[in-house]
Amino acid sequence: MSEENSLISHLIELRSRLLRAVLSVLLVFICLAYFSNDLYHLLAQPLLKTMPANSSMIATDVASPFFAPFKLTMVLSFFIAIPYVLYQVWGFVAPGLYRNEKKLVAPLLFSSTVLFYSGMAFAYYVVFPVVFAFFNSVAPEGVTVATDINSYLNFVLKLFFAFGVSFEIPVAIVLLCWTGVTNAESLRQKRPYVIVGAFVVGMLLTPPDVISQSLLAIPMWILYEFGIIVGGFYSRDKEESEPETTE
Template sequence: MSDKIEPGVEESFISHLVELRDRLVKACYGLAIATALLMLWPGPSAIYDFLAQPMVDSLPVGSQMIATGVISPFMVPMKVTMLLAVLLALPWILYQVWAFIAPGLYAHEKRLIAPLVISSSILFLTGVAFCYFIVFSRVFKFINAFSPTSIHMAPDIENYLDFIMSMCLAFGVTFEVPVVVVVLVRMGIVSVEKLKAIRPYVIVGAFVIAAIVTPPDLVSQFSLALPMWLLYELGLVIAPLFVRVTQAPDTVD
């Protein structure tokens, strides 16, 4: 038996590699453009000031955050700017991924993947926005309200960045719950009826997860657990509809 690869197969494989390279390059161009635009306006300093505003608003009047590292005032705003650039370029990056895989999909598979990619991106960004605009201000004010008067609050900017990134990631992933529910049902791993039956365990699990990934205060824990539960319920409603829409057409023998 010959191990020689057929010319047509080899050409097809090379063309796929070239297409993948082109899509990766275009995705990198989009990320570079988003980064450059953010560098020009509003700039790394203004972006970090915006990100730090919930913390600064909760501090005593005249208080500021501190930098304990020599290059921290430069590196931390740069990191924040690059992370924001990734979020802004995410639709373009996902479009490149979709453009690469779409030609090899059937019509019903396109109806399956496209909504999942779009909805998961929107839900993740919604979770991050929910964390920043709603959760942070309440959490910081709640924590500072219980701080002894003998303690002067002056958070370090690097520790603050680590905290907000972990919180935003936790909320972004949490908001993917409907997508997880839909995928489990669509793949036939579990039925909607079974998911409804385990609802009490899901609610308890949501509060356990919230207690693990958030600070030890009731505000942040409820802010994560309640949306997780409600999004689970949303997934139970959407899953049957999604299954019907993305069902493969019946084949004729």
């Protein structure tokens, strides 16, 4: 009976923390909803700055002027609320972790958030201006560049996600080294395959041009090398650690 009560209490806590996470996203969305058009205009700046003087973005669907900023605001609300969402995840799993696991997981949650934001910032400030300038420069003569606002949003969200996840490579390497799946020396030996794989991933996740592919692959390689350095300091403990005791 005690096990059943324990399971019910865990499910109740899980529901509570999920509800808090969802409410945090909704709260951020409510605060940003009024500025949705301004947010979309800010997101469109890398493209607008590279477009010809007499061209502009267009809306090919009747509802796009409303739904595109709405969708952006919702996604942005989730990105902003990620630290609190991860805090709720941490609060749920922490009681079941060993002491040494808690010392590692907390910094990893923080660093993964920072790296994800860094990947998005890198995409916005470095990748977008270069990629959009390239696309506009290769437009055939007589073709007017007029990008649909919904297509543009889907395109940049895809790149945001690709760069955000790619920047998590050091966290993944640390986890692999810490759990004993691999070690730094083994990862160094796989470097040539990783470099080729980085360019393949860059080709699959970015537009079909060498510039954007390289702008994703090279940071992935650098982050891989950084992950090897950090992962070298972590190894799986051979002895079982005792969980924290509470009075």
